[in-house]
Amino acid sequence: MFRTVIWIIYFIFRILFLTPRLIKVKSLHSQNRIEEKDKLVYSTARSWGRDLVKQSGSKVKVVGEENIPKDKSVLFVSNHQSNLDIPILLGFIDRPKAFVAKAELSKFPLLSTWMEFLNCIFIDRGNARESLRAIKAGIKLLKEGYSLVIFPEGTRSKDGKLMEFKPGSLKLATKSGAPIVPVTIKGANEIMPSGKLAIRPANVELIISKPIYMDEDIAKDSNALTETVRNVINENLNRD
Template identity: 60%
Template sequence: MFRTIKWFIYFWYSLIALTPDMKKVKKLNEQGDIVQKDKIVYEKASNWAKNLVDLSGTRVSVIGEDNIPEDEAVLFVSNHQGNFDIPILLGFIKKPKAFVAKEELRKFPLLSTWMEYMNCIFLNRSNSRESIKAVKQGINNLKQGYSMVIFPEGTRSRDGELGEFKPGALKLATKSKASIVPITINGSKNIMTKGSFIIKPAEVEVIISKPIEIEEGMDKDTKSLTENIKNIINDNLEHKEKIYDKKFV
């Protein structure tokens, strides 16, 4: 319980402590110095996210980071095991990135402002018009050179099993022609189980698979592309579970 209390105190105190940096970012944005603005935003956000994960006592290992293209924006497509998935990807994968996040996060003061400066998108699935607008914004972000992260399951998994991908989840890639980089997160569900606010240490593995380039015609039928990416992520999950079984038998 002490770990959980300490974590939440740091969460809010550190956001407040970053207020001077937020003002600097706002000024740079108004001046049109986007390069410097993006540099500060990513540096502050990634350090903050990594500290949040470290405070949970969690150890994260990243496999395959050399699979990420260096000089182009990509769409990271990841499974979604828990609340710590965003700070894990933000703090432990070096490439700057923004997230397609649920609309509820917009209600968090300070946090939502930083997310807006990161070019994150808040998706309201209950409003089709707003959802279409958000997808168009994500496509535009990718075309402008900002990598994005999407969780196509749409919600966290309660047991770690991979859920169904939402229809149209990959439109950001097929419409922008950005390469897709599948990501498998295994173990983050154990940090904060769904329905609980108690934080516990865990071992988390992040597997970055080889990028998939978007070819002509993929924008007309994304079913096979979606199944391909889902199978890649699921295979990584199942392989890891087999390793655990052998280790503890």
């Protein structure tokens, strides 16, 4: 419990400490200095993610980072095990990226502002119209050269095992043409299990698989594509 309290205090004070940098980000945005703004936001997010993982006492091993296509936007498709999945992906995959995140995160002061500047898309899963809006926004971002992360299970796994993907979860790739990069997170459920606030150290493995391009035959069948991506993640998750 002591580690959890320290982590929460660090989380709050780190967000507050970054306020002057957030002001600079807003200034760059207002001046339309988008490239400078994006670099500052990404470097801040990457450092923030790594520091939050470090404060949990956990260690992350990255496998397969060379599989990420260079110089093009991609759709990272990841399993979802823990509240720390976003910091893990931000901190340990060296590629600017935004997230399709649940609408509840938009209610957190300062954090939600950083996520907006990171180009994150908030989605209300119970609102079909909002879901469609989010898909269109994601397609636009991918076509503009920004990479995205989605958690197609829709929520965190309670036992670390891979759940079924939500129908249509890979439309962002099929409609934008961006390659899919399957990502497997192993061990993060030990840091902060679903339904619990306690934080404990864990050894996490982040496995980045080879990309699937939308001009491949498999991409012509959305059901087969979904099953293929899910199988890649599941095989990595169950491999010793």
